[in-house]
Amino acid sequence: MERPAGIFDVRYEQDMAIVRTGPQWAFLIGFLILLAVLPVFAGSYFLGFMILTGIALIAVQGLNILTGYAGQISLGHQAFVAVGAYTTAVLMDSFHWSFWATVPLAGIAAAAFGVLFGLPSFRLKMLYLAMTTLAAQFIIIAFFNHAFPDYFHAVGGIRVSRPELAGINFKNNEAFYYVVIAIAVIMTIFAKNLVRGRLGRAFVALRDNDLASEVIGINVARYKLYAFAIGCFYAGVAGSLWATYYRSVNPLHFHLDVSIWYLGCLIVGGMGTAVGAVFGVVFLRVIRELVTIISPFLSGLVSPMDAPKIGPALAIISWALVVILFLIFEPRGLAHTWEVLKSRFRHWPFKYSI
Amino acid sequence: MAIFLQFIVGGLFLGGIYTLIALGIVIIYKSTRVFNFAQGWMVTLGAFMLVTLVEKFGVVIGVIGGIAFGALIGIVIERLLMRPLIGQPLIAALLLTIMLAHVIEGINILIWGTFGYEMPVNLPGQSIKFAGVVVSHALLWGIGVAVAAFAAFSLFYWRTLMGRVMRGTAEDHQVAQSLGLPVKGVFSLSWVLAGMLSVIAGLFLGVVSGVHYIMYGSLLGAIAVVLLGGIDSIVGAIVGGMILGVLQSLVTGYLNPALADVIPYIVLLLILIIKPYGLFGLVRIERL
Numbered sequence: 280m281e282r283p284a285g286i287f288d289v290r291y292e293q294d295m296a297i298v299r300t301g302p303q304w305a306f307l308i309g310f311l312i313l314l315a316v317l318p319v320f321a322g323s324y325f326l327g328f329m330i331l332t333g334i335a336l337i338a339v340q341g342l343n344i345l346t347g348y349a350g351q352i353s354l355g356h357q358a359f360v361a362v363g364a365y366t367t368a369v370l371m372d373s374f375h376w377s378f379w380a381t382v383p384l385a386g387i388a389a390a391a392f393g394v395l396f397g398l399p400s401f402r403l404k405m406l407y408l409a410m411t412t413l414a415a416q417f418i419i420i421a422f423f424n425h426a427f428p429d430y431f432h433a434v435g436g437i438r439v440s441r442p443e444l445a446g447i448n449f450k451n452n453e454a455f456y457y458v459v460i461a462i463a464v465i466m467t468i469f470a471k472n473l474v475r476g477r478l479g480r481a482f483v484a485l486r487d488n489d490l491a492s493e494v495i496g497i498n499v500a501r502y503k504l505y506a507f508a509i510g511c512f513y514a515g516v517a518g519s520l521w522a523t524y525y526r527s528v529n530p531l532h533f534h535l536d537v538s539i540w541y542l543g544c545l546i547v548g549g550m551g552t553a554v555g556a557v558f559g560v561v562f563l564r565v566i567r568e569l570v571t572i573i574s575p576f577l578s579g580l581v582s583p584m585d586a587p588k589i590g591p592a593l594a595i596i597s598w599a600l601v602v603i604l605f606l607i608f609e610p611r612g613l614a615h616t617w618e619v620l621k622s623r624f625r626h627w628p629f630k631y632s633i
Numbered sequence: 634m635a636i637f638l639q640f641i642v643g644g645l646f647l648g649g650i651y652t653l654i655a656l657g658i659v660i661i662y663k664s665t666r667v668f669n670f671a672q673g674w675m676v677t678l679g680a681f682m683l684v685t686l687v688e689k690f691g692v693v694i695g696v697i698g699g700i701a702f703g704a705l706i707g708i709v710i711e712r713l714l715m716r717p718l719i720g721q722p723l724i725a726a727l728l729l730t731i732m733l734a735h736v737i738e739g740i741n742i743l744i745w746g747t748f749g750y751e752m753p754v755n756l757p758g759q760s761i762k763f764a765g766v767v768v769s770h771a772l773l774w775g776i777g778v779a780v781a782a783f784a785a786f787s788l789f790y791w792r793t794l795m796g797r798v799m800r801g802t803a804e805d806h807q808v809a810q811s812l813g814l815p816v817k818g819v820f821s822l823s824w825v826l827a828g829m830l831s832v833i834a835g836l837f838l839g840v841v842s843g844v845h846y847i848m849y850g851s852l853l854g855a856i857a858v859v860l861l862g863g864i865d866s867i868v869g870a871i872v873g874g875m876i877l878g879v880l881q882s883l884v885t886g887y888l889n890p891a892l893a894d895v896i897p898y899i900v901l902l903l904i905l906i907i908k909p910y911g912l913f914g915l916v917r918i919e920r921l
Contacts, residue, residue, distance in 0.1 A: 398906075399906050402906070403909050405723070406864075409727065410856065410905060413853075415902075421895040424891070546728060588747065591747065592743035595738055596740065598735075603729060603732045
């Protein structure tokens with residue numbers, strides 16, 4: 280990794296630090312303060328956008344650990360989000376638990392499901408494993424749709440109320456925003472640190488060549504399950520927040536398309552980088568919002584017969600096309616673009632690039 | 634007994650449609666090692682195009698035009714999307730076809746909207762009743778075409794020069810290229826074949842169930858068929874298709890229609906756990 284000129288590491292702590300220089304600290308703290316004061320001057324619509332982005336970010340960080348670092352492609356991530364959402368919803372609805380107690384449990388429940396559906400990864404990889412996660416997507420959603428109607432209420436779904444804590448009511452978006460952003464920031468930092476340690480290095484070795492990594496002493500089966508457990512834990516926490524934000528869960532929310540959208544975020548951002556997940560989620564969320572703003576204008580231009588088609592069609596085409604363009608022209612994603620830009624800036628006016 | 638046979642017959646028809654979709658996936662996988670997730674959506678696109686063409690130009694020209702359109706779609710996808718990915722990890726190609734499925738779905742909505750269409754094609758012949766079982770002619774056509782396609786592709790792969798070239802290409806792209814095989818031509822050809830097959834599958838699917846932009850159920854089921862039969866096996870496509878079709882039909886009839894929707898995925902999961910390379914797939918041993 281490249282350093283700004285004149286920065287030399289003289290101790291191991293400096294070499295390992297994520298945040299190295301004064302300006303980096305300044306930017307980081309400035310960014311966190313910006314996040315903290317955002318509700319003061321942002322409207323409710325923008326906060327809703329931020330909350331959904333935060334929830335998606337948590338889920339995508341999990342997928343990044345599972346797919347980006349450990350190389351186990353998951354086409355069923357939204358199903359694990361559903362497990363988390365249903366855990367929270369059922370515990371709050373049928374057993375009257377507090378929301379705060381259900382969040383870690385939602386993560387653990389999703390991790391358990393993840394390990395269960397990750398078991399085939401002992402024998403399978405790549406395409407075949409992707410197909411088992413595809414099966415997981417449909418089987419889990421069908422389970423919520425048809426099993427235990429007393430608890431899951433089938434297609435009707437479960438109503439969830441927003442939590443309260445120490446007199447603060449999280450009914451409005453301003454308060455709930457802090458919950459989501461705080462969890463998202465903590466889990467992003469955790470993800471970033473996790474993959475710098477022993478576990479993360481094992482994941483990367485596993486991704487790059489599973490046979491070779493087994494030869495050098497990594498217990499491939501166990502680390503694959505770790506990847507599933509951690510990745511799905513993130514999904515479960517995201518699901519818990521998802522359920523409370525929408526105030527209801529319903530099998531129809533947890534569609535295959537969303538699982539694939541998460542994968543798209545990962546591709547756009549750049550697989551296997553924590554910052555890439557952030558870029559990817561924000562990028563695709565912004566595109567989605569732009570499409571919702573633009574499509575009414577476009578609908579006005581065409582005949583009334585065609586008008587209702589524009590919105591749903593553009594909503595799908597826009598992001599899928601963006602992901603395809605990234606796959607063809609920049610497979611390393613925005614994270615790589617960001618590194619190139621930084622390098623250009625540092626070497627200016629010389630034309631060095633990494 | 635008659636009801637049981639009726640379910641079997643219905644299952645065989647469903648299996649025929651599965652086979653036609655699965656064959657497209659197998660053909661592309663066999664020669665390019667790309668798993669075409671979008672095959673089902675190409676079927677939908679082909680079916681929509683057939684509806685429009687047949688309404689405009691009549692059945693014969695419409696169907697021929699539709700198949701030509703399928704070939705065109707195959708070429709366009711191969712040239713614009715798959716060729717730039719040559720040399721990239723195969724998983725990138727899989728992800729690309731997944732995204733392609735969404736783009737095609739969006740295009741379908743954009744052009745044909747969210748309501749269903751009838752396929753304006755009447756297959757010649759009429760239903761026959763045999764030992765208390767109604768066998769519709771669409772069924773015979775569907776199974777007939779599936780078997781014909783199976784036979785044609787088996788002959789093609791094992792008896793013709795181009796078929797051998799395609800099998801060779803599937804083994805290793807770089808080796809094939811250095812032996813002077815037209816690797817790019819093989820890629821184009823397999824996508825063209827898959828595109829044409831998708832239109833034919835769309836025709837039968839449309840005749841039976843109408844055309845609608847959400848046809849996930851049967852389309853994703855084909856993925857289970859491919860893995861059940863073995864991902865690079867043409868025999869597997871037809872046997873797997875029939876097994877899954879009959880199984881799904883029996884579960885719908887005797888157990889629970891809701892369960893029948895997830896049957897393909899349960900089969901998929903079981904086959905992957907028990908026999909990952911499918912019933913007829915080539916078992917590959919990995920070495921360092």
